Structure formats: C-alpha cells, structure tokens
Amino acid sequence: RMGNYGEGMRLSTQTPSTPRLRTTRTAQAQPAGATDEPTGTIVCVLSEVMGRHRVSQTALAQATGLRPATIHALYHDRTSSVTWDVLARLLMGLHALTHEPYEMGDLFRLR
Numbered sequence: 001r002m003g004n005y006g007e008g009m010r011l012s013t014q015t016p017s018t019p020r021l022r023t024t025r026t027a028q029a030q031p032a033g034a035t036d037e038p039t040g041t042i043v044c045v046l047s048e049v050m051g052r053h054r055v056s057q058t059a060l061a062q063a064t065g066l067r068p069a070t071i072h073a074l075y076h077d078r079t080s081s082v083t084w085d086v087l088a089r090l091l092m093g094l095h096a097l098t099h100e101p102y103e104m105g106d107l108f109r110l111r
Helices: 046-053 057-064 068-075 084-098
Strands: 042-044 108-110
Touching: 046 068, 046 084, 057 068, 057 084
Parallel strands: none
Antiparallel strands: 042 108
8 A cells, every 4th residue: 555644654744954053152352441342333423413403304304315214224323334325315415404514424423
C-alpha cells in the first residue's frame, strides 16, 4: 500500500531548521570620562528654528509639500538621511513662512 499515509507512513510538513548564530557585544575599554555617545554626529535642529519663529509642523508640511510624517521625523531628529530635494524644500518653505533666508547650517549641527 504505497501512498496510504494513514498506515505507518507519515508526511512531514516541517522543514529542517538551521541553527541561529548568537552574537554578543563585548564591552570595550573606554578612556576615563568617555561616554557611549558617538562623537561627530550631525543632528537636525529644525525644532529650534521652528520654535523661534512659532512655525507649526502642519504649516511647514503645507508650505513644503512634504509629508507631515517627514516633518515630524526631522523635527524630532529621528532621520538617518535627508535627500537634497527634501533639504531644498525645507529651506524654501521656511523662507516662505518666516521671510528670512536659510542655509543648511541653520538646520543641522555637528555634535
């Protein structure tokens, strides 16, 4: 009786699993007074600029044509990169709302 799985033969539906490698972080010695915070980090200070001029995230999103979520991420410095297009829109949008010229250095700082 070949093909009758009910009598003695079992069809396995499980796939063999491969063992997962575990990686651990080893602590490295740091000089006295050193912190875990990386040095030379670029941070977005859009919130400071917007606060100085009392510009809301919604108003900036409308002036730039960017998604509110994009403005929110930049405002809270939660982005890992910014495209040239987004940067240009931010600078032009801030200029349109505040009537002051802005440059890249006004929105980002090195810490």
